[in-house]
Amino acid sequence: MQKLMVDFIISLDGYASAAGWPGFWGLEGPEYLAFLGEDGENQHTTLMGATTYRVMTELMADVPEDPLADMPKVVFSSTLTTPLTWANTELVTGDAVEAVRELKETSDRPLRTLGSLSLCRSLLLAGLVDRYRVVVFPVVTGASGKERIFDGYPDVAMELVEHRTFDGRLQLLDYVPTVMDGPPGTGS
Secondary structure (H helix, E strand, C coil): CEEEEEEEECCCCEEEECCCCCCCCCCCHHHHHHHHCCCCCCCEEEEEEEHHHHHHHHHHEEECCCCCCCCCCECCCCCCCCCCCCCEEEECCCCHHHHHHHHHHCCCCCCCCCCCHHHHHHHHHHCCEEEEEEEEECCCCCCCEEEECCCCCCCEEEEEEEEECCCCCCCEEEEEEEEECCCCCCCC
16 A cells, blocks of 8 residues: 655745745755755655646746656646646546545555645545655744645644754654544543
């Protein structure tokens, strides 16, 4: 059975992005970029929702050689139609949770998400997420932050299994999640 990793970048105050800030909040450094390149980017299947797909295809349209072109991608959407324009992308219009459950059983590659906050929340609630990898960027975007990552989540205990610092400022935190049945200490 393949593993599923949810991969997020996040501001210190919990946002996925912020209005007026550049990508990676302008803080991507050489160590972090090298890590992204060495991290087996083409060795897994990327899962995403329609909004992330639209954003990424727009971004990749401006890149002369799409570094993600060879990576298998699966987009879950009831609004997109085939043919999709991004190379090696499959469209799934049915239940995302059931499709990912099947992919975990049948895929020959590990699975990772890209953005797609509501998809990630659904997969966690279904018990399909094996790891959470969060890279914390040292910015507070309280006034301009968009998309609070963990809003709407249940209580989740996280066991830290790896950590690393990039460029003296970015923190990678790799966790195994356990969804709690009730508030900690209640025994429920």
